[in-house]
Amino acid sequence: MSTPSSPCIGVCTIDDGHALCLGCGRTLDEIAAWGTLSEPQRRALMAELPARLAADGRPALDAEAGHP
Known part of the structure; x- marks a missing residue:
């Protein structure tokens, strides 16, 4: 069974x-x-x-990798 995906980067x-x-x-x-x-x-x-993060001026995350 694979691990569910998550965008969490620990911040x-x-x-x-x-x-x-x-x-x-x-x-x-x-x-x-x-x-x-x-x-x-x-x-x-x-x-x-x-897009949410970029709208706030933060670097966009790579949704698959979980990091910018």
């Missing part, structure tokens, strides 16, 4: 201004629901994260 700090994790770009609700999402749902959400 788990929520930006109060945007309510997004500074490391991965997910909201608290998305982080909390992560374990209940199917792999296709996780991948779809991960595809959105680079």
Whole structure:
């Protein structure tokens, strides 16, 4: 069985201004629901994260590798 994909890079700090994790770009609700999402749902959400982070002026993450 393969490990579920995750955008987490271990920088788990929520930006109060945007309510997004500074490391991965997910909201608290998305982080909390992560374990209940199917792999296709996780991948779809991960595809959105680079644009979220870039919109805040942060470097976009490589969603597959979990790093810039």
